[in-house]
Amino acid sequence: MAIRAEKRTNHDGRAVRTSHTWRAGRTRHTARTGHTRHTGQAGQAGQTGQRGQEGHPGPTRPPEPAASPTPPTTPAARPGRTWIVALLIGLGAAAYTAWVLEVVLSTGLNPIETYVSELAAQDQPLGGLFRATDFTAGVLAFTGGLLALLRLRGHPESRRFWSVTGWAGVTLFGAATAADAWLPLSCTPTADPVCAARETAGLVPATHQAHAVSSSLAMTGALVGIIALTVAARRYRIFAPLAAHGPALVAMELIATAWTLTAIAMFTAGRGTWALGAGQRLQVLLVALWLGLLAWSVHKERRT
Incomplete structure (x- = not known):
């Protein structure tokens, strides 16, 4: 210097x-x-x-290009592991339709008159098979619904009322269906008058009452899930297949449920079965179809 x-x-x-x-x-x-x-x-x-006055233009530095803004990340752009949710729900739907095997298997029960759950009764030769499929369907649906709820928890922008309520309903349905398998009927009240008399007199195991509670919870969860997620699909403009076909399934499910409840009330009052088995089979079939539609919607849009 x-x-x-x-x-x-x-x-x-x-x-x-x-x-x-x-x-x-x-x-x-x-x-x-x-x-x-x-x-x-x-x-x-x-x-x-100053250098320009002397005739010596100085070098100019080109301005740096402005950085483009980062687009916001949406749940649809963050698929994560939604394929697992879709797979679990889809497999659960398939397992929930195992009762259709009665078409090719000899069960000895009238599908028009008997409860679906009577296929899994302890005194039935194929009861173990149907209990296993019920438990499998419940576990799959429960796990899929729970994973969907956990994923919503990680994406606050998707935690909307109808979505959370719907997946909670699916989770409840799965848990109660799995519980059904561990609380089987001891006999078949619609096909065996002796069993019906014992049930009326309160001489059957406590699993009959527990089974009634778990079955009611399972159907309640299914209805909540069906209605809430269908509303979510249309209101939030998600799940295009469910938004398109869900309302029709909701309407048919409500009709089948009303039919089943009316038939159960008539049978309990001693006025016959009123095709109780047909109504209940339609009810559970529609639940399985809706679960399959939900699984396809989740798979297609990679979101929950």
């Missing part, structure tokens, strides 16, 4: 030329009377106007 100062005066003491020089690294500044020059990298960038 060097500093030098030089001053000259004329005969009357006035300054005619002054030179100051500073050097620091590669930068130099020289000042003279009537003329100023700046050299160096910093001077070239900052004094282009």
Whole structure:
């Protein structure tokens, strides 16, 4: 680093030329009377106007392009592991239709008159098979619904009332259906008058009452899930297949449920079965079809 100062005066003491020089690294500044020059990298960038007067245009630095804004991430753009939810719900729907095997298997029960759950009664030869399929369907639906709820928890923008309520209903349906398998009927009241008399007299195991409670919870969860997620599909404009076909399934499910409840009330009052088995089979079949439609919608749109 060097500093030098030089001053000259004329005969009357006035300054005619002054030179100051500073050097620091590669930068130099020289000042003279009537003329100023700046050299160096910093001077070239900052004094282009003064250099332009001398005929030496300084280099210009092109402006940096503005960074494009990052688009917001939506649940549809973050598929995560929704395929697992779709697979679990789809397999659960398939397992929930295992009762159709009575068409090719000899069960000895009239499908028009008997409860679906009587296929899994303890005194039935194929009861173990149908209990296993009920338990499998329940576990699959429960796991799929729970995973969907957990995924909604990680995406606050998707935690909307109808979506959360619907998946909670599916989860409840799965848990109660699995419980049904562990609370089987001991006999078949619609096909066996002795069993019906014992049930009326309260001489059957407590599993009959527990089974009635778990079955009611399962259907309640199914109805909540069917209605709420169908409303969510149409209101939030998600799940296009469910939004298109869900309302028809909801209407048919409500009709089948009313039919089943009326038949159960008539049978309990001793007025016959009123095709109880047909109504209940239609009811559970529609639930399975809706679950399959839900699974397809989740798979197609990669969201919950």
